[in-house]
Amino acid sequence: MSKHRLGRQAAASVALLLLAAGCGGDDGEKASTPAPAPTTAAAAAQPVQCATTDISSAANKPEYTLTAALTIEGPTSLKAGANGITVKVSGGQHEFKILKGNVVSQPRKANQAIDEAKLTAGALLFKANPSAAGQSCTGLVTLPAGAYTFVCNVEAGGNSHAGRGQIIDVTVA
Numbered sequence: 001m002s003k004h005r006l007g008r009q010a011a012a013s014v015a016l017l018l019l020a021a022g023c024g025g026d027d028g029e030k031a032s033t034p035a036p037a038p039t040t041a042a043a044a045a046q047p048v049q050c051a052t053t054d055i056s057s058a059a060n061k062p063e064y065t066l067t068a069a070l071t072i073e074g075p076t077s078l079k080a081g082a083n084g085i086t087v088k089v090s091g092g093q094h095e096f097k098i099l100k101g102n103v104v105s106q107p108r109k110a111n112q113a114i115d116e117a118k119l120t121a122g123a124l125l126f127k128a129n130p131s132a133a134g135q136s137c138t139g140l141v142t143l144p145a146g147a148y149t150f151v152c153n154v155e156a157g158g159n160s161h162a163g164r165g166q167i168i169d170v171t172v173a
């Protein structure tokens with residue numbers, strides 16, 4: 001009998017805990033959106049990760065395709081502000097990055113890949129992980145007016161996709 005009561009008390013405690021957790025989480029967030037990164041200064045400098053973000057709210061929705069011929073197909077001029085970017089891979093294995101500054105300003109390795117260790121803090125604004133043909137992702141990134149480099153920074157031994165032409169200047173105005 002006392003065992004039975006203990007069981008009921010435990011159940012009541014769990015219910016209270018669940019209620020407390022429910023109240024704490026009731027901040028208007030949709031369950032489908034990923035939890036935001038901690039809003040520390042360090043986290044704020046992290047690039048936007050291309051994922052499955054809902055970009056329907058963005059006024060500008062440019063699309064970029066990474067091809068087997070090691071090109072990036074897409075607009076080279078964009079409107080400043082929120083851009084809902086779609087990245088597609090039509091052939092081969094690629095990644096996609098947006099860097100502040102034009103192509104000639106980027107630090108390069110001997111194989112012509114971008115030397116990311118030499119980028120200034122916050123220069124990498126957006127990135128899509130390596131992905132293969134048929135895959136795509138979306139992300140929302142705010143681009144102030146300026147010059148940018150859109151690049152696939154995959155390295156292949158003594159060569160790189162950037163070295164073979166998978167890098168473009170994009171002007172935002």
Ligand SMILES: [Cu+2]
Nearest residue numbers: 094152154161
């Ligand atoms: Cu590539």
